[in-house]
Amino acid sequence: MEHIVQALYDEQMEQFRQHFLKLHPYDQAKFYIKQSPEVRKRMYEYLSPAEMAEIFDHLDIEEEEYKTYLSEMDPLFVAQMLGHMYADNAADILSELDKKEVANYLTIMDNEAAKDIQGLLHYKEYTAGSIMTTEYIAIHANQTVRSAMQILKKEAAHAETIYYIYVVNEQHQLVGVLSLRELLTSDDDAMIADMMNDRVVSVFVDEDQEEVARKMQNYNFLSLPVVDANNHLLGIITVDDIVDVISEEATDDYSKLAGVPDVDIQYNP
Ligand code: ATP
Ligand code: MG
Known part of the structure; x- marks a missing residue:
């Protein structure tokens, strides 16, 4: 120093x-x-x-x-x-x-x-949209693992996380997801469509950030995709942004509690 x-x-x-x-x-x-x-x-x-x-x-x-x-x-x-x-x-x-x-x-x-x-x-404050980032990696279902890896290599430097790769269709609607581990351990000639998880958990862009935090905790993902009402992929929220939300909300709730004089905290043994 x-x-x-x-x-x-x-x-x-x-x-x-x-x-x-x-x-x-x-x-x-x-x-x-x-x-x-x-x-x-x-x-x-x-x-x-x-x-x-x-x-x-x-x-x-x-x-x-x-x-x-x-x-x-x-x-x-x-x-x-x-x-x-x-x-x-x-x-x-x-x-x-x-x-x-x-x-x-x-x-x-x-x-x-x-x-x-x-x-x-x-996007309105405290919504998924306000905390998401647009720097994610998206590929198509009709690609091979080999060509997906090329995209990954090209875009990795600018993506906020490369751990999950999201799969979109021609309309940029979210249709699948796979982890980097899954991609790395697959055959180069395998088709993304055959190996992706097509039951994707996502959050709506207008959803409250607390709800996003809850989903992230429940599902244990490192990031969640954010979509609009027509399932178009808009961005992702990574777990490090959710850590901030959780500590913010905790402070908020605590100050609310402290600011209300007639709160009666009872001890029930
Ligand atoms: P595993 O723990 O099974 O070895 P991993 O370590 O590669 O997988 P994890 O972060 O544990 O990756 O993710 C578990 C699984 O969840 C992976 O198959 C991944 O593709 C999938 N997944 C990631 N994000 C989502 C999502 N939003 N919706 C549904 N599945 C998802
Ligand atoms: Mg894992």
Whole structure:
């Protein structure tokens, strides 16, 4: 840690990068929020938007703090950073800003990323749609395992999870699912249609996030697909996002309980 701080103070960019980028992004994020505004500004100079995006994907801070940090950066840098983040995380941050600012960032952002984020901004708070991400892997039933593996290889870097691969039809309706383990242990020439699980558990985009958490716990999946009323696949919710929901709801319920004066907690032996 001292190396990193020292390199920043000495304006040694290469040295800073060499040590800092070895840290896990969570530790990078912890480091980042401990710094003064001046030091943070130097970090924006020494790191790329993509590298900053990794840090922001691991931040868990109050909305006011996000606003402070973003205001320290150049707007183009902010837009590029948000574009490199997972779409659900970027949408979370943008949903805290005012509409004009959001529009501004989306205009200068890479088109593809802006479209994903814009789509997510429409969903109501506390619904499946508001916590899902659009970075999932989808394949078709009439493919072989070999060609599915090629898709997986190409898209893995950008997917939030590669553990489940969802199968869609021509209309992008959800028709099946298989796990990475199932794919890896199958014959290359096997057809996806023959091996996929076609009784897929999914959640509706308008469903309450608490309900999603319950399903995730009951079925023990690492992610759940999100569909619209016509079974079109819209996104996925991964278990790490559900962990946040569960701890949020627990705090909420606890404060509600604490705020109600006439609650009579009885002990029944
Ligand atoms: P197993 O534990 O059976 O060895 P695995 O370790 O490959 O499987 P798990 O995460 O345990 O994967 O998933 C169990 C099974 O559930 C897999 O067959 C997977 O394809 C399937 N599955 C994953 N998501 C869904 C879903 N949303 N609906 C139905 N089945 C699903
Ligand atoms: Mg398993």
